Amino acid sequence: MRKTLTTPAVVFFVVAAAILAACKAQDNAPGVASPEQAKTDAARAQTASQSDGARRVTIQEAKELLDKNEAVMVDVRPKDQFAQGHIKGARSIMFSEIGARSDELPKDKLIILYCA
Secondary structure, eight states, X not given: OOOOOOHHHHHHHHHHHHHHHHXXXXXXXXXXXXXXXXXXXXXXXXXXXXXXSOOOOOHHHHHHHHHTTOEEEEEOSOHHHHHXXXXXXXXXXXXXXXXXXXXXXXXXXXXXXEOO
């Protein structure tokens, strides 16, 4: 008998892969990236997305998508860390809750997850 995954399970695994990949990335540059850093970030995002299938976005691309209301930012850290500071307008959905709360996320927008 062949088993199939339900939509929430598929969403959870895709989101989990994206979060785990994103959490491994280190970005120590405060504030807005320089043009050189943006190019480096874009190249790194393209390479990373090719290796694991998860799409990466640069800071500039994320800002543009959010400004055009084409994306939603989701902070997957624990609530106490979210309370200490987060990206303006970000939703708080802890990583362990993504699968159970996937119905709260829009189906027509890019979901940008971050953990740092």
